[in-house]
Amino acid sequence: MPDKPQRRLAAIFVLDIAGFSRLMAEDDAGTLNQVLAQQQSLIAPAIRRRQGRIVKLMGDGVLAIFPSVISAVEAAAEVQAGAARYRHLQLRIGITLGEVLIAQGDVYGDDVNIAARLEALAPLGGVALSAAAYAQVQGRIPYTFEDMGLHEVKNIPQPVHVYALGQELTSLPSLRRSPPASKPKAARPHRGMRPAVLLLAGSLAAAAAAAGLWGWQQAAQQSSVAAVMPGTPAAAAFEGRPVIAVLPFTAGNLQPAVARVLSEEVIRSLAPAGGIGVIAPGSARAAEGLLPAEAAALLDADFVVSGHLPGTLRDGVRLEILQAGTGAEPLSILPPQPQDSVSGLxxxxxxxxxxxxxxxxxxxxxxxxxxxxxxKLFTARSLMQQGDRSGAEQAMQRALQMAPDWPEAQALAALWHLDTLTGPLTHLPQRAAEAAQMTAGLPPAAAVLQLRALAAQFAGQSGEALQLAETLAQDYPNDASGQLTRAWLLHLAGQGGAAQKVLDQARRLDPLPQPAVLTVQAAIRLAAGQEAEAATAAAEALVLEPAAQHALVLHCASLAALGSFEEAAAACGRLAGAPLTLDQASAGFPYTSQAPLRRLRTGLSLAGLSGRP
Known part of the structure; x- marks a missing residue:
């Protein structure tokens, strides 16, 4: 059943490339490559970091919506600053505030047309705002806008008052995309490593005779600090448990999406490692396009790993490792190493x-x-990240046809079949059982353990579910999704304090806002009787993923408990398959503890859902 249209107040953001037609006429292939690179490495990450949602990527532009005008203007400033710094294509951005109709992944309304008109009026490298948008930021952020007066907009009866900010936007100190001043982290004073030029232990043996050893010697001579000899592990000079962020890789000849997915596969391969912390793919993805020092600050990481693919996947990846707070030069560089197969990379x-x-x-x-x-599996992951579920599932099926006995593809297919985030709640118990069956006989990888734990919980086997979750956390300490599953299961068992501790651990691995994490936080808050905090967390989850089903239920129940009955009913009305009964809406919450279950069902009953609370 198609989703019902939704009306929402939002900041509408329209971006366009100046002179796109002329550039395409001069060099269509080169221009298109620049556009794609700019969208993927600069524009999309900036929008995501400000909790924006990309509605449409057009050939020469972007349409996005934000929860506030301030976040939209901050994203515009970051985009224009980055475009100026890296000499990307010149951009214009228009922003307005108004009601939009969201239907089938697109947005409609007069204010979308107004934002497009504002973009056309914006100065190169700058932004133009409507009066409604300007009123939201006036006096709240340190920008001085030019009053451009009234302008006509096609099919809009009243002229629009326009305020603009030009290229000075890129020179504001708070928006410069340069590395922050080096200083130790006050929050973790015990951590640290003597600045040194290090080589990956044991990894350069084959290359040292040709160039690697010479490169290390040259770097050591140029450094003002003592260099650790090759073969000395970095842990020997670092105190504490290092937190590592593997940033999205870049590529010379391959599609950027392939490089990005490969970096996330590296993160998954690091999930079983002990003695380190590894930032989860979702948060690492948001740091795409940032300088390493900026990424480290954003993700609160001690080290940043970046990679570049100069040729094919089999040609290998050039890795660089940089420590936060020690400057822009990498501590270590590992040249590409040829591979026998892509799966082993x-x-x-x-x-x-x-x-x-x-x-x-x-x-x-x-x-x-x-x-x-x-x-093909890389393609499937990339399409799913872009919101193309149909295309992703087709690519997944093709990968399974090519390798029907491949455990990784089978486990991923089962996870997508379960779809705990946006899948209808009414059939979630059945899907959990089916997903577990799909993984029968597979090795106990992180995804397999996660699926089996959830299926056990839905089957009423809470003890087994918690045991599987504990195994998952022990065997894959850096799997943020596994930690989140454990927190969820502890919450369902009525262990709110333990659930919160594990959720905090998951957040350390996935520090940027994620809809699933916020949903679990909302559930814990509601169970503790903190309805206002629960409503806030659920609302934040829905900004990031409007179709998040558990978040909709929790938003509905918490708002009703606060007495906001109309808003609560509206939230429940957005559930897949609505109107749902109380039993149907709570089907995705297999509590074994009665107290949080009663609180949830009472809230849903107050929101008007039929059935006994």
Whole structure:
């Protein structure tokens, strides 16, 4: 059943590339490559970091909506500052505030047309705001806008008052995309490492005779500090448990999406590693396009790993490792190492990272899939990230046809079948059982353990579910999704304090706002009788993913408990398959503890759902 249209007040953001037609006429292929790179490395990350939602990527522009005008203007400032710094294509941005109609993934309304008109009036490298948008930021952020007066907009009866800010937007100190001044982290004074030029332990043996050893010697001579000799693990000079962020890789000849997915595969390969913390893919993805020092600050990471693919996947990846607070020069550079298969590339890169930190290597499972199947799975992951579920599932089926016995593809297909985030709640227990069956006989990878734990909970086997979640957390300490599953199961069992502690651990691995994390936080707050905090957390989750089903239920129940009955009913009315009964809406919450279940059902009953609370 298609989603019902939704009306929402939002900040509407329209971006366009200046002179796009002329540039395409001069060099269509080169221009298109620049556009795609700019969208993926600069514009999309800036929008995501400000909790914006990209509605449409057009050939020469972007349409997005934000929860506030301030966040939209901050995103515009970051985009224009980045475009100026890296000499990207010149951009214009228009922003207004108004009601939009959201239907089938698109937005409609007069204010969308107004935002497009504002974009056309914006100065190069700047932004134009309507009076409604300007009223939201006037006096609240340090920008001086030019009053451009009234302008006509096609099919809009009243002229629009326009305020603009030009290229001075890019020179504001708070928006410059330069590395922050080096200083130790006050929050973790015990951490630290002597600034040094390090090589990945044991990884340069083959290359040292040709160029690697010479490169290390040159770097050591140029450095003003003592250099640790090759083979010395980084852990020998670092105190504490290092937190590592693997940033989205870049590529010379391959599609950027392939490089990005590969970096996330490296993160997954690091999930079993002990003695380190690894930032989750969702948060690492948001740091795309940032300088390493900026990414480290955003993610609160001690080290940043970046990578570049100069050729094909089999040609390998050039890795650089930088420590936060020690300047812009990398501590270590590992040249690309040719691979026998694509499926072994991510584990190989993960092993190199672990050697650098002197950590024990987990037992990486062998590949077992042909290159074509791996590439197809990469495509599936990339399409799912872009919101193209249909295309992602088709690519997944193709990967399974190529490698029907490949455990990784089978487990991912089962996870997508379960779809705990946006899938209808009424059939969630059935989907959980089906997903567990799909993974029968597979090795106990993180995704497999997660699915089996959830299926056990829905089957009323809370003890087994918690045991599986504990195994998941022990075997894959850096799997943020696994930690989140454990927090959810503890909450369902009525162990709110333990659930909150585990949720905080998950947030350390996934520090940027994620809809699933916010949903679990909302559930914990509601169970504790903190309805206002629950409503806030659920609302934040819905900004990031408007179709998040558990968040809609929690938003509905918490608003009703606060006496906001109309808003609560509206939230429940947005559930897939609405109107739902009380039993149907609570089907996705398999509590074994009665107190939080009663609180949830009471809220849903107050919101007008039929059934006994």
């Amino acid at each position: 991510a584990p190989s890169l993960a092993a190199n990272v672990l050697r650098y930190f002197g950590k024990a290597l987990p037992e990486f499972s062998p590949g077992g899939a042909a290159d074509d199947a791996v590439l």
